[in-house]
Amino acid sequence: MKRAWQIxxxxxxxxxxxxxxxxxxxxxxxxxxxxxxxxxxWLSLITGALSLAxxxxxxxxxxxxxxxxxxxxxxxxxxRIMIILVGLVGGLVIFETLGFRIxxxxxxxxxxxxxxxxxxxxxxxxxxxxSFGVFHVFYYWLKLPLPIGVFGI
Amino acid sequence: MEAFQYWLQGFSVATLxxxxxxxxxxxxxxxxxxxxxxxxxxxxxAILIPITFNLDPIGxxxxxxxxxxxxxxxxxxxxxxxxxxxxxxxxxxxxxxxxMAKQGRAGPALGIAAIGSFIGGTxxxxxxxxxxxPLATFALRFGPPEVFALLVVGLSLVTGLSGRSLLAxxxxxxxxxxxxxxxxxxxxxxxxxxxxxxxxxDGVGFVPVVMGLFGVGEILVSMEKxxxxxxxxxxxxxxxxxxxxxxSTGAIGRGTIIGFFLGLIPGIGAIIPxxxxxxxxxxxxxxxEKFGTGVIEGVASPxxxxxxxxxxxxxxxxxLGIPGSPTLAVIMGAxxxxxxTPGPFLFKERPDVVWGLIASLYLGNIMLLILNLPLVGxxxxxxxIRYQYLYPGILLFCIxxxxxxxxxxxxxxxxxxxxxxxxxxxxxxxxxxxxILALILGPMMERALRTxxxxxxxxMSILITRPISAILLIVAAIVLISPAVRGVAKRAGKD
Amino acid sequence: xxxxxxxxxxxxxxxxxxxxxxAADYPTKPITLMIPYAAGGSTDVGxxxxxxxxxxxxxxxxxxxxxxxxxxxxxWTELARQKPDGYYIGYINLPHILTTVLDPExxxxxxxxxIVPIISQAxxxxxxxVRPDSPWKTLKDLIDDxxxxxxxxxxxxxxxxxDDEIGYLQLAEAAGAEMxxxxxxxxxxAITALLGGHVEVLFCTVGDNxxxxxxxxxxxxxxxxxxxxxxxxxxxxxxEVGYPTVxxxxxxxxxxxxxxxxxxxxxxQEVFKKAMMTKDHVEKxxxxxxxxxxxxxxxxxxxxxxxxxxxxxWVEYVRGK
Numbered sequence: 016m017k018r019a020w021q022i023x024x025x026x027x028x029x030x031x032x033x034x035x036x037x038x039x040x041x042x043x044x045x046x047x048x049x050x051x052x053x054x055x056x057w058l059s060l061i062t063g064a065l066s067l068a069x070x071x072x073x074x075x076x077x078x079x080x081x082x083x084x085x086x087x088x089x090x091x092x093x094x095r096i097m098i099i100l101v102g103l104v105g106g107l108v109i110f111e112t113l114g115f116r117i118x119x120x121x122x123x124x125x126x127x128x129x130x131x132x133x134x135x136x137x138x139x140x141x142x143x144x145x146s147f148g149v150f151h152v153f154y155y156w157l158k159l160p161l162p163i164g165v166f167g168i
Numbered sequence: 169m170e171a172f173q174y175w176l177q178g179f180s181v182a183t184l185x186x187x188x189x190x191x192x193x194x195x196x197x198x199x200x201x202x203x204x205x206x207x208x209x210x211x212x213x214a215i216l217i218p219i220t221f222n223l224d225p226i227g228x229x230x231x232x233x234x235x236x237x238x239x240x241x242x243x244x245x246x247x248x249x250x251x252x253x254x255x256x257x258x259x260x261x262x263x264x265x266x267x268m269a270k271q272g273r274a275g276p277a278l279g280i281a282a283i284g285s286f287i288g289g290t291x292x293x294x295x296x297x298x299x300x301x302p303l304a305t306f307a308l309r310f311g312p313p314e315v316f317a318l319l320v321v322g323l324s325l326v327t328g329l330s331g332r333s334l335l336a337x338x339x340x341x342x343x344x345x346x347x348x349x350x351x352x353x354x355x356x357x358x359x360x361x362x363x364x365x366x367x368x369x370d371g372v373g374f375v376p377v378v379m380g381l382f383g384v385g386e387i388l389v390s391m392e393k394x395x396x397x398x399x400x401x402x403x404x405x406x407x408x409x410x411x412x413x414x415x416s417t418g419a420i421g422r423g424t425i426i427g428f429f430l431g432l433i434p435g436i437g438a439i440i441p442x443x444x445x446x447x448x449x450x451x452x453x454x455x456x457e458k459f460g461t462g463v464i465e466g467v468a469s470p471x472x473x474x475x476x477x478x479x480x481x482x483x484x485x486x487x488l489g490i491p492g493s494p495t496l497a498v499i500m501g502a503x504x505x506x507x508x509t510p511g512p513f514l515f516k517e518r519p520d521v522v523w524g525l526i527a528s529l530y531l532g533n534i535m536l537l538i539l540n541l542p543l544v545g546x547x548x549x550x551x552x553i554r555y556q557y558l559y560p561g562i563l564l565f566c567i568x569x570x571x572x573x574x575x576x577x578x579x580x581x582x583x584x585x586x587x588x589x590x591x592x593x594x595x596x597x598x599x600x601x602x603x604i605l606a607l608i609l610g611p612m613m614e615r616a617l618r619t620x621x622x623x624x625x626x627x628m629s630i631l632i633t634r635p636i637s638a639i640l641l642i643v644a645a646i647v648l649i650s651p652a653v654r655g656v657a658k659r660a661g662k663d
Numbered sequence: 664x665x666x667x668x669x670x671x672x673x674x675x676x677x678x679x680x681x682x683x684x685x686a687a688d689y690p691t692k693p694i695t696l697m698i699p700y701a702a703g704g705s706t707d708v709g710x711x712x713x714x715x716x717x718x719x720x721x722x723x724x725x726x727x728x729x730x731x732x733x734x735x736x737x738x739w740t741e742l743a744r745q746k747p748d749g750y751y752i753g754y755i756n757l758p759h760i761l762t763t764v765l766d767p768e769x770x771x772x773x774x775x776x777x778i779v780p781i782i783s784q785a786x787x788x789x790x791x792x793v794r795p796d797s798p799w800k801t802l803k804d805l806i807d808d809x810x811x812x813x814x815x816x817x818x819x820x821x822x823x824x825x826d827d828e829i830g831y832l833q834l835a836e837a838a839g840a841e842m843x844x845x846x847x848x849x850x851x852x853a854i855t856a857l858l859g860g861h862v863e864v865l866f867c868t869v870g871d872n873x874x875x876x877x878x879x880x881x882x883x884x885x886x887x888x889x890x891x892x893x894x895x896x897x898x899x900x901x902x903e904v905g906y907p908t909v910x911x912x913x914x915x916x917x918x919x920x921x922x923x924x925x926x927x928x929x930x931x932q933e934v935f936k937k938a939m940m941t942k943d944h945v946e947k948x949x950x951x952x953x954x955x956x957x958x959x960x961x962x963x964x965x966x967x968x969x970x971x972x973x974x975x976x977w978v979e980y981v982r983g984k
Contacts, residue, residue, distance in 0.1 A: 019596055027339055034346060034361075041353075041360060051353040051360055054614055058349070062342040069335040092392030096591075099391055103384075103563065103584045110567075110577050119564055127556040141557060145564055153568065160575050160695065160728055161568075311861030352736075359770055369740075370732030434855050489874045490855050497701065497851065501708045507950040509874045574730055574737075615848075622845040623817050623861060 017073060024070035031063030098129045114164025115154075119146035175297060178523030181226065182531055187524070190227045191532050194234025195539055201235065202242020205252040205379055205562075205569040213239070213498045225506035226521050230528045232502050234535075236495055237478050240438075241285055241536055244471055245547055248277045250562050252383030256374070257438035257474040259604055260446045262382055264459065264466025271462055274551060276408040278544040280416050280464055281471040282537055288424045288476030289533040295428060296483050297526055304487040307432040312623060313631050316616035317640035318433070319609050322440050324644040325447040326602045336598045344606025347372055348614075367578040374607055376570045380583040381600050383566055385590020387559050412464040419449050419465040423472030430473075431480025434490050439608055441477040442470035479529060485510055486522060689749055689927050693724040696917070697753035699738025701731040704849065705870040705953060706754050706915055709784055712947045717938035721930075734822060734848065736763050736771060743773035747922030749931065752781065757914040757967065761974035762824040766982065775971055776921060780963040781928065782935045783916030785948060786956035787868040788888035789830035790898070794857060795882045797864075802884040802904045805864060809840035818842035819853045819862040827866040829977050830887050830911030837906045857881070868913050869894055873952025887911045894952060914956070914970070916963055932960050 034055055041052035088096065106122045123142035132138055153159040181187065197216060213235050223231065243258035248265035261281065268277040295303075310318070326341050327334065350361045351371030362368040408416065423445040430441040449469040450459045459466050484490045489510040491497040503510050514522055553561070570583045593600055624630035632638045698710045711727055718725040730738040730753075738753060739760055745751040755778060764771045791802060799805040809816055821827045823846055835841055845862050847853035850871035857865040858880055865872075865881075869892060875881040876895070886892050887901050887910050901909040917935060919928065938944060939957050948955050958966055 016596070023592075023596060023598075024339075027343070030343075030346075037361060055346070055349050055360070058342055058346050062339060062346065065335055065339045065342065069333070069339060072335065088392040095391040096388050099388060099559070099563075100584075100588070102560070103587070106567065107577060107581055107584065110571075110580070119567075123560055123564060126560040130556040132554075132556045138557075145561065149564065149568065153572075159572055160726055161571070162575075162577075308855065308859035311856060311859050352732075352734075367737075370737050434851070488858065488880070489878060490858075491851055497704065501704070504708055504874070504951045507947070509877050574732075575728060619845060619847070622843070625814070625843055 020073045021070055024066045024073065027066035028063050028070070031059045031066060035059035035063070095130060098126065102126045102129075111162045112164055114166070114168050115161040116146045116150050116168050117164055117166070119149070122146075174519055174523045175527065177520065178525075178527035181520050181524030182230070182527035187227055187230050187528060188531070190223065190231040191234045191528050192535055192539075194231040195238040195532060195535050198235035198238020198240075199242040199245075199536075199539070202239035202255070203245050204242075205246055205383060205566050213495055213502075225503075225508055226524050228506055229499070229503060229508070229521065229525055230532075232499050233482075233525060233529060234532045236499060237285075237289065237475060237529075237532065238536060239495075240474055240478050241282065241540060244281045244285075245278065248274055248281070248467070249547060249551055250383065251386040252379055252562065252566060255438070256378075256608060257442055257470075257477070259378060259382070259439060259601065260442040260470040261467055263446070263601060264462050264464070266386070267460070267462030268464070268467065269551065273462070274547070275544050276412060276464060277467050278547060279407045279541065280412070280468045282540045282544070284416070284420045284423060284468045284472035285475035286533050286537040287420050288427055288472035288474075289479045289536075290530065291424045292428045292431065292476045292479030292482075293526060293529045293533065296479065296486070296529075303432055304484050307434070307484065308488070309636065310433045311634075312616045312619040313634050313637040314640065315433070315436070316613060316620055317631060317637035317644070318436070318440075319613045319616060321640050321644040321647065322443065323606065323609055323613070324647040325444060326605065327648060327650075332597050332599075336596075337602050340593070340598055340600070341602040341606045344603035345610040347377070347603070348607050348610030365578075367574070367576055371611070372582055372607075373573065373579055374604075375573055376579040376583040377586050377607060378604050379566050379570055380586025381590035381593070381603065384563070384583060384587025385594055385600075387562065388587060388591040389594050390555070390559070408464060415463075415465050416468040418452075419445075419468040420472045422448060422452075423469040424476045427473030427476030428480040431477040432483055434481075434484050437493060437608065437612070438474055438477060439605065441473040443605060445469040445473035475533075482529070486514070486525075689930060690721060690723040692750065693726050694718075694721070694749070695728055695751045696725050697728050697730050697738055697742055697751065699730055699732075699735035699742075699754060699756075701729060705785075705787070705868075705951070706756060708951050709915055709948060709953055710754055712951075713784060713935065713938050713944060716941055716944050717934055720938055721934045734763065734825070735759050736769060739763065739778065740771070740773055742918070743777040743920055745920045747920045747924075749919065749923050749927035752917055752919045752931065755780065755916060755918045756825075757916075757970045758829060758974040759822065759825045759913070761967075761971050762829075762978055765971075765975055765978040766824055768982070775967075778918045779921050779923065779928070780916055780918045780967045781931050782939070782960070783914055783956055783958040783963045783966070784939060785870070785915045785953040786912050787826075787870045787915070787953060788886050788892065788910075788912040789827050789866055789868055790872065790886045790895075791834075791884040792857065792865045792867060792872050792881050793863065793884060794860075795879065797882070799864075799884065802899075802901075802906075805884060806838045806840045809838075809842050813841045814843050816842045816864065817845050817862040819845050819847060819856055819865040819867070821847055821850050821853045821865075821867045821871060823848075824978060824981060826868065826911050826913040828981075829973070830909065831866045832977055832980065833887075833909040833911060834901075834906065837909050854881075870913075870951065870953045893949075893954060914966070915953075916958070928960075 038052050038055035038059060041055065042050040043052040043056065044050050087093065102122055102125065106118050110118050120142050123145045124138055127138050128135070150161060154161050213232055216232070216235055240257055243253060243255050244261055244265070247253045247258040247261040248269050251262050251266040253259040253262055265277045265281070268274065323341065326337055348371065350368055352359050352369055359369055426445045426448065427441040430436055430444065446466060446469050449465050450456045453459065453465065481493060481496055485496050485500060489500070491500045500510055508514060508518065508521060566583065567580055570580045571577065573579050590600060620630055621628070631641060696710060696714050698707050700706045707729065714725040714727050730741055732738070735756060739755065742751070742753040760778070761775060763769050764773065764775050791805070793799055799808065818831065820831055831844070842864070845856070847856065850867055853865055853867055854872065854875055856862045872881050873894060876883070883895065883898050885901050885904050886895060886898050889900065889902065889910065891900055892898060901907060919931070936957060936959050939955065945955050
């Protein structure tokens with residue numbers, strides 16, 4: 016965990032430097048005072064300083080007060096997390112092309128199965144109710160625009 | 169005694185069967201909307217305005233107001249059950265509410281939230297009747313410099329949320345402010361850090377970020393070791409126990425006052441009252457270190473504050489015609505569409521509307537309580553659905569909520585990305601709340617500061633020469649310095 | 664030669680038949696009406712009112728969608744890139760959309776030609792507002808005071824490089840008086856600031872301050888329009904107080920992305936004109952403090968490009984500094 020904290024601190028330092036460099040593109044002062052570049056400049060400096068401070072504190076401190084366990088999960092846990100992420104990202108990609116109903120139908124059908132559910136029929140029913148049912152309530156009753164895909168669904 | 173007559177008249181209007189029904193429908197719809205992550209009360213109320221077109225003005229306003237505070241409570245339900253705040257006002261409730269749910273105490277959490285909301289809302293409504301105009305006029309003295317100073321106080325309270333590491337909390341706070349810099353510069357309109365991506369012109373969007381960090385992040389964390397034995401909540405466990413009642417009383421009292429007075433200041437937004445109430449509660453508590461692990465005061469306090477705020481914010485709307493928040497702007501729009509003009513004029517011209525509304529707010533608070541207490545059992549049972557269905561189901565609503573904001577897949581993408589970040593920070597045990605807070609307060613602060621400088625013609629001293637802002641800045645300084653001072657004193661005491 | 668001619672004629676007539684058949688069927692599914700501002704504001708209120716009336720006339724639901732942000736830029740960027748099939752239309756505000764396009768700092772990715780105006784709904788002139796207890800009883804009082812202390816009087820302005828700022832700039836130029844500009848991105852905080860004493864004078868429109876005026880919390884010095892306002896019959900126009908060239912208003916109307924077939928545009932113009940001329944619509948809009956002004960088709964397009972010229976002048980004036 017100590018290693019993880021150190022890496023995160025350095026990541027923030029990098030972010031701070033990146034922001035600092037970008038902030039030079041915006042005017043620092045304005046007709047009346049601080050311009051768009053003012054806040055980003057100071058913020059990146061402060062964030063960089065704080066991150067460095069925490070980095071050194073973590074590196075040099077003797078007691079380990081950073082919580083138990085490791086940053087990365089065990090094999091099974093990592094697998095489950097990946098399944099969810101793949102589901103989410105996949106859903107994102109097809110969302111506007113295939114429309115809300117089809118995307119969520121696939122999402123609600125495959126995720127539970129991938130996570131270990133055995134009852135195909137129940138899952139299918141729930142997936143249909145979730146995707147088509149929710150769509151109906153929100154699109155037709157509440158008039159909330161939701162994407163309709165290339166198949167007109 | 170004139171007020172009392174009006175009050176009676178108001179009740180006679182509010183208790184008309186039709187109006188009671190509208191209030192009830194509003195409460196139900198509002199709760200449902202609030203329960204949906206992402207679909208905040210503002211959007212939800214706007215969507216439902218057309219339904220009210222066919223109603224008479226009083227009925228319409230009653231229904232819309234019921235939707236408004238119903239939505240406040242609905243947001244609490246998701247915060248407690250799945251760590252996804254329905255909207256800004258419910259973010260703080262996640263901190264202890266969700267922890268309580270994990271320990272099988274979702275019932276007491278929701279219960280105390282309902283009761284605290286009721287008490288806070290009722291008090292605010294009562295105060296609305298009695299002291300509206302003079303208070304609202306005083307609150308007008310809060311101009312941009314005062315608002316800036318108040319926001320600085322708000323941010324300084326982050327020290328109360330630090331948990332494991334103060335430095336980490338500060339870094340997360342500044343991370344939030346930096347995120348807030350993305351998008352159009354609030355004063356000049358020039359885009360910053362947008363890299364030409366059009367959806368970023370308006371910033372990363374508070375709702376997708378919070379749904380990602382809190383909700384999706386939490387789901388990812390749970391995926392590591394999903395609770396395979398279902399958390400069973402006994403019916404007897406649905407209400408707070410005696411000890412919990414005792415501690416909550418003080419929290420409710422403090423939350424009510426804080427929420428109400430902050431509600432008078434237009435433009436503050438719902439997160440500040442909840443946040444201030446929480447941190448104040450933590451500071452006066454005998455066991456501050458337990459906050460964040462599931463203490464009931466951590467739920468009672470912000471929940472009471474946010475309902476007391478919601479009702480208190482009605483005051484500037486009804487007395488001065490100034491909407492204090494986006495949702496109230498929608499309600500004001502509804503007033504206007506129905507031909508009513510909020511303001512003292514309305515008090516004189518249509519006392520039946522104003523007092524009818526006020527009486528209806530009372531009844532609405534009672535209705536919410538009656539509606540929600542029995543439902544607590546239902547909501548708690550929902551948690552018992554097996555995780556393979558429950559979590560994808562929750563994600564379904566998160567996707568719906570994130571998409572509904574701007575009909576943009578980009579927002580959903582932001583939510584997922586921040587979900588991953590939320591997972592990482594949770595594993596590191598770095599606090600997430602400061603980032604959310606900063607994301608909201610950051611732009612408000614920048615705007616307030618720059619407007620203040622425009623008023624003074626570039627002179628920074630405006631912040632200290634005006635009494636209210638000067639006092640607030642001193643408070644902020646005290647809050648910021650005190651942990652350091654206490655640390656030094658402790659070490660000095662040890663030697 | 665003849666064969667080619669008849670062939671061409673046949674193709675053109677077929678195309679016309681198809682297009683008009685297409686238009687005769689239009690609309691076959693719900694139409695999206697995009698509002699580039701947050702729910703509850705004047706544009707949103709006006710949009711929802713007309714949508715509710717028009718959808719009954721057009722036979723399909725008109726779904727109102729809010730795409731707020733960047734002072735309207737987000738919504739208009741979205742509008743410009745939509746398919747010109749008549750199923751996605753949106754509100755535009757003049758001169759806001761024009762200054763957005765013209766201002767190099769806004770980095771707008773669409774151009775003025777990418778949007779075609781359909782019909783206007785309201786023309787909301789800028790007013791100069793003060794508190795009832797303000798020492799200035801007429802516009803002349805304010806101007807004289809401003810000349811005595813140039814750049815000192817805090818003057819609130821709603822929106823950046825929008826109608827209210829253009830109104831202020833015109834007045835400042837014509838009167839030779841400078842005030843201290845304080846910007847607000849929407850009306851509510853601006854009004855709050857005026858009422859609370861944080862600014863001394865406010866440049867905002869009738870729609871912005873009508874509710875406050877009715878409540879007696881705001882008084883106005885002048886209105887920047889050619890004729891007196893129906894809502895404020897006692898309020899002198901800028902011409903009446905000596906500044907006839909100072910004219911500024913926020914005009915709200917509906918537009919479509921470039922390229923919508925003519926028959927569909929005609930249908931939209933007809934339906935919305937009918938909807939806007941109903942008593943219900945006019946009453947509801949006036950109750951909201953919005954002066955109805957209906958310019959259809961070509962008239963609105965002409966107005967659009969005239970406003971473009973005015974906007975161009977002032978953007979260059981401000982950014983040139």
